[in-house]
Amino acid sequence: MINWSQLFFIVFLYHFKVVIFLHGKNRLMTLILMLLMGGGLFFIASLRVDWYAQALISLFFLLILILLRRFKTGGFWRVLFVTISSFIVLRYFLWRINYTLSYQDFFSSIGATTLFLAELYGGLMFFLSVFVNIRPYQRTFIPLPEDTAKWPSVDVIIPTYNEPVDLVKITLAAATNIEYPKHKLNIYLLDDGATEQKLKSFNDDTRCAAKERQRQFLNLCSLLNVTYLNRKENVRAKAGNMNSALAHIHGDLILVLDADHAPSVDILTKTVGSFLADEKVFLVQTPHFFINPDPIEKNLDLFNRMPSENFMFYQAIQLGLDFWQSSFFCGSAAVLRRKAIDEIGGFRGVTITEDSETALILHSKGWKSHYVMYPLISGLQPETFTSFMIQRTRWAQGMVQNFIFHNPLLLPNLKIGQRIGYLSNMLFWFFPFARFVFLISPGLYLFFGLKIYNANFFDFLSYTVPYLAALLLTNHYLFSKVRWVFISEIYETMQSLFSIRAVWSVLKNPSHPEFLVTPKMETLDEDFISPLAQPFYWTIWITFFTVFFGIGRLFIYPEEQSLITITLFWAIFNLLLLLSALGALFEQKQRRLNPRIPVNIEANWLIRYTDTLTEKRIPILINDLSMGGSSFFCESELPENTETINTFIEISDDLGKTIEIYKAAITNSYNRKNGFIFGIKFIYSDIDEFVRIVRFVHGDSFRWIKIQELAGNDPGLIKSMIFMTKIGVYYGISHIKWVLSSTNGKIKRYEVKI
Template structure:
């Protein structure tokens, strides 16, 4: 269908809608028209119709939602003279209008999502030079090593590819810190990382001071490199071999292209997925963003940099002085500045990296607080609505991304609003039960159908509400502080690669139990009032159902903060590669079944009857490289032996540190991410709304019971038992008079001194200023 026909359809719908909204139709007629619209929407959704039907669906949804707004604003707000009713009533309608506004922005963003074809394939002579930056702060060395080895093994001409470790954990500021223990730790980290980079053929780069966190670290990389394109991988984001071949070609076709962003895919569950046991079957939280929203943003030239798994053009970064460092979300801020200058971005939906998510609820909340505060900073300091150079569509897209993070305020208002009537008999929603059914229930049905139609394969019903609630309890205060003082937030590093040795309650659990207790008490009181007050039963029934929904959500949250143990700090990825195991000098063919940073699981048909004792037998594993250029060799210790269906399964633990070990893991586990992509696709299943709602209710009962059990029989861990979220140091190290002050660096974050260290190990005092 052509653009003019689509626009004509929307004009017709807008005309019909204007008549529908402004006419004083009765409640029965409104209800019948709403049911008819819902029936058409349900048919379109059930039959999964697209094309023109998508526009009809969205038009009908828009009509119902805006009709609800009209009714809600004109007929249900309490009398301003009754302040006790009016103030919470206005709070509630403000929360509703926020959600409806976000839904409208979401419909706009995702009106015509783009799916990009494969990148043009360039000959080796046509390929530009590429610098790969792996910024690091306090990550485990083995974690960083696998990412570096995979980056070094990317399918790209070696003379055009340079990999840098940007080590912010070994800066001069940290090495010469006043705390001798911290200083010694930083010096040891620098030495070990230098050794690692020398083994892998990677360039080590650090700097004098930890200014501007990740943005400053990346800018130091820019100042000490020359590649035409820059690739950024977080230290825990391991790329597939084809990453560059799937992205670089787009830059040759579009000279104003500054960014090609790819999805972030995670091989471990986040705390909600792990504690609720949903990782294997439910789409991850970020799937809606990377599977739908970024595709929608791409259609408006508004897909933005997500901090990792992306390729950027150096000349574009040079034009804006490097990576932006005013806010703590340097990625979105940088994209905003470049879009405002007329540069273009592009999104490739294919997952090309495998990363890690925060393992503990505490680290998860810390990460989301940083994201939310950074988006609040952008809204306050660089409001996209007033940003010159952006198109109207780009302004709306960035506004949608910024305002999304205001959800804690509306979510908490929805949680407490029923209590105003139940506990204090306040009339904050002036409507009869009949009005509620005709307007509110049809509006809720329209929203649920719309969400399921647009995002059902990527987000199960009610899961957004759960994720928002468990974050809101702590994010509300963090966002309020950023709103009041947008220059105050500091960059916090998210701890990953940790493990929990036993079941325990999160240290952040207490508020969730308090809220759950209040909601349960309110439910009991609702029943008591229902029995004692026959005249109020209709309203008590409606408000009581609302409160029960909130109670189920709060019960699910108890399961989220009841942390299941996860002894494995590294993730195993399935593989199907052949190799050879040398045991006591005897070569034995093996099939590699999975691999991780720590070791391998292999399957052997026969070991000539040799008795093997776990922990006592050493061996050598050999695996052909996927590029056909030789083999990887790594010493291993046999850690377990068992027989399954006539075959012997061996658990192998790496017994020495070396370049081949990390290169082997990078090549075997991460070189081909087809298995990871298949796992991701298998979780993209749309669910029936009614069945999903019933299952969520049962799920809530189960997790409430588990949460109460944890409260009685599981203790909260001490601070040393789990990794905490650590902020970058703010205490400046001694500097020379020639070194720029922090104020000067803020004005021009790109230009700060750095230290350039080549793969060879320099002697003491051999560091030279770049």
């Protein structure tokens, strides 16, 4: 019999200690308390109380989670939510460890151990994620002092390797638009595509291309008043390029921009304040905002219908990391303190993710970072799945290298929150192994009869279902506005089949990976199947047969009905994921070089009549914008005698005063309900006009916030599940139908090095 008086005394003491602790500063007491709390919950979670009691508490806590999720309140209730879900997850793993890992036979044990390790990885990632995201910290930017003399000097560096000149031109022009005292702002183009090594290459093509590239850039830089820098040879990739530039630049701060990341005009006024407020700040990172869909969004038609994949990291995880002082450098859209960079001898380049590596080392030196969740650049994502995989493989390999070379658990001077934050980001990239195991596991049982999950139906409903539900609810609670349900699964499934080799190669030889630049501004003239689709065909066939065998097994082994049904559900879920993946591998054509940005700008259509020297203003609503042009809605049709090349878009301020006029040509028009849609093309005659157009299209950061807000909707768990299922089935079947009805000639071949 439990002595309840003792128990209450313990609880009282526990509470009393907390009170003492909260009014004191005793760190030892904190540690003891945490250990007591953790130990107590660990002990209780490990109790193998009979299944009906387990089912009862599972049901109760799931209801509490649903209730808390519905109100989505922060503070204490958020902590309570993750505490309850963590308890359910902890209870599940203690049950798995203690009661489901008994030896069956050799092969079953191998399968069971592998599955358990994959699950354990998932559990570890859950706890790390919960820790990181328990209290996201959304800091407001610190304004600069009015006296500009106190403002530090800033060098804007734009490293480039092989990006098209037209793409870099936009970024350079956008950089010149940055609102900052000109004498304190220096812009540098760091051209690694025309190093001395390439300019003197024995290969005629390489040499000629490098010279032509340098010529164009030199010309552009002179027009924009940008300093062009190149170096002797291509060593240590982007980090090497930036380090080489350090010898030529001398500003207090460095703004790093990728070649396809056009900054908004306020990028410095919203970030530099942090450096003045705290001398220990080495980094102010801002989110990467993309104006085009990634290939999965594009091929599944998800762009702007739901939060982009990167929202989760930039709108949630980085906030959590910032709370623990471990938000890190993401390679671009960040301002760094020169002094800090110099302290560690420049940007670190041991790994191929120089950004996080540099941040990690600086954090370990006691420097601080800030994350300002305000999109201040607009960038481009890879257009094809192949490019996407090149990018993701580089990230995966780089983070695994970081884990090996700069393990945050071993690196001195890091705070515990920073260690866990970095660990979470590094370990995440081991997901291909776990995902692969989850893909093949149902087959091990349904095909080969291996007993990989030793549990009965009641155990499954008492432990596994609550565990899965807790994961789903927690994910939804923490990330519903930035990531819909099952999106992570689709992205991870798609990457896993390729990343697994890449990560394994790093584990075998950590110094091996090379920095591969993500191709950008690819145009796709026609629909085609991604050359990376083949492994998915195999996997989907195997999964299909697994389901088929599972159904057969259901009748052959009626005594294992419940276990088979559960596994069958799992296999069907995998099949749905793979179908979605298949849909995403059906590359949809994309002819537009400059992605259109959805906007909602009230403006005037200014038509000048050269013959009468009169002009006419028609109110319009601009629907989208791009560097190529725009489309707008107008209630009236094109007036007669209008010279389509002599029209202008006039932007006024709130008081009706004209602030900008952009010359444009009408390219097309069509009827729409209550009016007409007109397509226009911006026309510029000199670099200044081009710069103004860039400012109009890319300069307003407020516009990015609006777009993010529109995309960041949460339809609810059930609706998003149904939506994703429909999307997956529809596009997956489209892929299959296309393959069946097309010839092999339509399958585009890429030479891809991953």
